[in-house]
Amino acid sequence: MATQKRSGAKRKKCWSQSIGEYKLTVRVYELYPGSNLYRSVWITSPGKKSGKEDKKSLGHKDRDRAVREAYELIAHLRSTSDGVRQGEITLGALKARYLAGRKHAAKAERTRKEDERKLERVVAFLGATKRASSLDEEAVLEYVEARRRGDPSLLYVARRGSAGVRDGTIWADLVALHTMLRWGCVTKNKAGVTLLASDPLKGIEFPRELNPRQPIVTHDDVERLLQAADTVHPLLRPALIVGEGTGRRNGAWRQLRWCDIHFDREEFGAIQWPGETDKGKTALYRPFSPAVRDALLSIRPERPDPDWAVFPSSVDPRRPVNKKTMWDWMEKAFAAAGLPREPGGMWHTLRRKWVSERKGYPLVDIAAAGGWKDDRSLKSYMQEDPETVRKVVLEPTHRLRKRGGTE
Numbered sequence: 067m068a069t070q071k072r073s074g075a076k077r078k079k080c081w082s083q084s085i086g087e088y089k090l091t092v093r094v095y096e097l098y099p100g101s102n103l104y105r106s107v108w109i110t111s112p113g114k115k116s117g118k119e120d121k122k123s124l125g126h127k128d129r130d131r132a133v134r135e136a137y138e139l140i141a142h143l144r145s146t147s148d149g150v151r152q153g154e155i156t157l158g159a160l161k162a163r164y165l166a167g168r169k170h171a172a173k174a175e176r177t178r179k180e181d182e183r184k185l186e187r188v189v190a191f192l193g194a195t196k197r198a199s200s201l202d203e204e205a206v207l208e209y210v211e212a213r214r215r216g217d218p219s220l221l222y223v224a225r226r227g228s229a230g231v232r233d234g235t236i237w238a239d240l241v242a243l244h245t246m247l248r249w250g251c252v253t254k255n256k257a258g259v260t261l262l263a264s265d266p267l268k269g270i271e272f273p274r275e276l277n278p279r280q281p282i283v284t285h286d287d288v289e290r291l292l293q294a295a296d297t298v299h300p301l302l303r304p305a306l307i308v309g310e311g312t313g314r315r316n317g318a319w320r321q322l323r324w325c326d327i328h329f330d331r332e333e334f335g336a337i338q339w340p341g342e343t344d345k346g347k348t349a350l351y352r353p354f355s356p357a358v359r360d361a362l363l364s365i366r367p368e369r370p371d372p373d374w375a376v377f378p379s380s381v382d383p384r385r386p387v388n389k390k391t392m393w394d395w396m397e398k399a400f401a402a403a404g405l406p407r408e409p410g411g412m413w414h415t416l417r418r419k420w421v422s423e424r425k426g427y428p429l430v431d432i433a434a435a436g437g438w439k440d441d442r443s444l445k446s447y448m449q450e451d452p453e454t455v456r457k458v459v460l461e462p463t464h465r466l467r468k469r470g471g472t473e
Contacts, residue, residue, distance in 0.1 A: 142194060
C-alpha cells in the first residue's frame with residue numbers, strides 16, 4: 067500500500083515585533099495566527115541580575131495600535147527612573163511618585179485613601195503610559211462623559227445599571243488629578259529639573275455642581291432628635307449636643323479622650339482638639355458652652371482614665387465608637403423622630419447648622435472657632451435662611467448720602 071504524502075501547504079507564521087533596546091524591550095505578538103495580540107516585557111528589579119516576564123493580552127488585533135502601545139510602555143518604564151527628562155514622565159509614574167511623596171503622606175488617613183482611589187480611577191482611564199504633559203481638554207471631556215454615563219470600565223464604580231454620578235463627584239476626581247499635576251510642576255528629580263515644565267490642565271474648567279446637596283437641620287429638628295435619642299442609645303443624646311454645640315466634624319469629637327477635656331478652664335470649660343483626629347491636622351484649643359459641659363459631665367465616669375474615649379465602644383473604653391455605629395444611631399433617631407433624611411444628610415448637617423447660625427460674626431472668627439483652615443473653605447457650609455434674607459431686604463445697615471447731607 068502506497069504511503070500518502072502530506073500536503074505541501076506551508077504553515078502560516080505568527081506575527082511578532084520587538085520594540086526598544088538592550089535591557090528594555092517590549093515584544094508584541096500573536097499566540098497563533100489571527101489571535102488577539104499580546105505584549106511581553108522583561109522586568110529586572112534594581113540590584114538584581116535576573117528578572118521576570120510581564121505578559122499581558124492587549125485585547126485587540128490591531129498591529130499598528132500594538133506597536134504604539136509598546137512605545138508608550140517603554141516611555142513609561144523609562145519615566146519610572148529618576149533620570150527621566152522633563153515632560154516625558156507618564157501619568158502612572160507621576161502617580162507613583164506623588165503617592166509616595168511627603169505632600170500626600172501629610173494628609174489625614176481617610177483623605178489619603180480617597181485621593182488614591184480617585185487617582186487610580188482617573189489614571190487607569192486616561193492611560194498609565196500616557197505622558198502627563200500631553201493631557202488636554204479633550205482628555206478631560208472624555209473622562210467627564212464616561213463618568214456621567216457610568217462607564218463600566220471605570221475603577222471603583224458601583225455597578226448600578228448605566229447611571230453615572232453627579233458633577234460634584236467628577237469635579238473631585240479631576241481636582242485630585244490636577245493637584246498631582248501641579249505637584250509635578252514644583253517637584254524636581256535628582257538632576258534638579260521639575261518633572262513637568264508647566265501645568266497641562268491650567269485654564270481648563272472642570273464641571274461644577276450647580277445644585278450641590280448640602281442638607282441642613284434646623285433647631286427644631288435637633289430638638290426632635292434629642293427627644294428620640296434616648297430610645298436609640300444612651301450616648302446619642304450627649305453626642306448630638308456636643309456635635310451641635312461645637313460645630314466640629316464627627317471624626318473630631320467622636321474620637322475625643324478625657325485628657326482632651328478641661329472642665330476647669332475658661333468660663334464653662336474647654337477642649338484641646340488634637341491634631342491627629344483633625345482633617346487638617348491642626349491642634350486647637352477652644353472653649354465650650356454650658357450645654358456641652360452638662361452633656362459631657364452626664365457621661366463622665368467617676369474616675370476616668372485620661373486615655374479613655376469620651377464616646378467609647380461597647381467592648382473597649384480606650385477605643386472610640388466607630389463611625390458606622392454612630393451613623394446607625396443617627397439614622398434610627400431620624401426615623402424615631404419622624405424626620406425625613408435627605409441624601410447626604412447625617413452628622414454633617416449639624417456642622418452646617420452651626421456655621422449658618424453664626425453669620426453675624428466675622429468669617430475669620432467663625433472659621434477659627436469651628437476648625438476651618440480659612441474663611442474660603444467655610445463659605446461652602448454657610449447657607450441662606452429666610453430670616454436673614456428678610457433682614458437683608460428690609461433692614462439695610464446704612465444709607466448712602468451725598469456729601470453735605472443731601473440724600
